[in-house]
Amino acid sequence: METSAECGAGLGLKPQHFDEARKCDAPGLWFEVHPENYMVAGGPRIAWLDAVRERHALSLHGVSMSLAADRAPDTTHLRRLRALADRVQPALVSEHLAWSAWGGHYHPDLLPFPRNGAALSRIAANIACAQDVLGRRIAIENPSHYLRVEGHEWSEQAFLAELVQRTGCGLLLDVNNVYVSARNMGFDAIEWLDAFPGEAVTEIHLAGHSVDVNSQPPLLIDSHDAPIADPVWALYRHVIDRIGPRPTLIERDEHIPAFPVLLAERARAQAILASAEVAA
Numbered sequence: 001m002e003t004s005a006e007c008g009a010g011l012g013l014k015p016q017h018f019d020e021a022r023k024c025d026a027p028g029l030w031f032e033v034h035p036e037n038y039m040v041a042g043g044p045r046i047a048w049l050d051a052v053r054e055r056h057a058l059s060l061h062g063v064s065m066s067l068a069a070d071r072a073p074d075t076t077h078l079r080r081l082r083a084l085a086d087r088v089q090p091a092l093v094s095e096h097l098a099w100s101a102w103g104g105h106y107h108p109d110l111l112p113f114p115r116n117g118a119a120l121s122r123i124a125a126n127i128a129c130a131q132d133v134l135g136r137r138i139a140i141e142n143p144s145h146y147l148r149v150e151g152h153e154w155s156e157q158a159f160l161a162e163l164v165q166r167t168g169c170g171l172l173l174d175v176n177n178v179y180v181s182a183r184n185m186g187f188d189a190i191e192w193l194d195a196f197p198g199e200a201v202t203e204i205h206l207a208g209h210s211v212d213v214n215s216q217p218p219l220l221i222d223s224h225d226a227p228i229a230d231p232v233w234a235l236y237r238h239v240i241d242r243i244g245p246r247p248t249l250i251e252r253d254e255h256i257p258a259f260p261v262l263l264a265e266r267a268r269a270q271a272i273l274a275s276a277e278v279a280a
Helices: 015-023 044-053 075-088 117-134 156-167 175-185 189-194 230-243 259-279
Strands: 009-012 030-033 057-061 092-096 099-102 105-111 139-141 170-174 201-207 210-212 219-221 248-251
Touching: 009 259, 015 044, 015 259, 044 057, 044 075, 057 075, 075 117, 092 201, 117 156, 139 201, 156 170, 170 175, 175 189, 175 201, 175 219, 175 230, 189 230, 201 230, 230 259, 248 259
Parallel strands: 009 030, 009 248, 030 057, 057 092, 092 139, 139 170, 170 201, 201 248
Antiparallel strands: 099 105, 210 219
């Protein structure tokens, strides 16, 4: 089984690319999936995933633990996720720092929260619960921000660092989320990244974004439906120069191009990782 240290730049695994993904022999290539699409006992999807896993490392990137919610993650969900993880032995497991369920009501989105002491205690307990049931460390992703939330007592970087300290979790640094948030909220992305706890980063995400022109002022949206923008590439290189190579995922969830197009974008990230390894 490949470890995260052996992972270079990876791609999100899409059903239309299964055959090409399975056959591709690019060094360091790995694939990420949303585990919610594969938490089944059998069928074609899990068979395809098994086939890809024979050649490439996998990452499970969850979207429904609701770690910032008012109660512990659903135990049935975690047990099903563990069964999948035990089957495919992923190099990486990650989840979002957000909530989608509250008071027994589910919302089909990843929603923000005030970074206060109560939230810190609640989320740390939820992460610890998830890691205990899964029997493995997970990485927590920094979110995109679109509006100002009142009641913050911690900076985002300090909040994440404290979660790492309390739970032993890792961090998934989404560079596009930082760029989108910086543009929407008016802060300096470089300064934000320089304050991020880089030693805890186990994975990096890169993605494209879009502009919501119906908002005033217009908002950048973490839409995963376009090539990675040049300013995001520049931020990525800055991060890698600072913290060293980390497994890096190219995300594309809408307007998905042909597999060779994604491979070319992935090759750009791989080249940055390779140059950092030489410099080290």
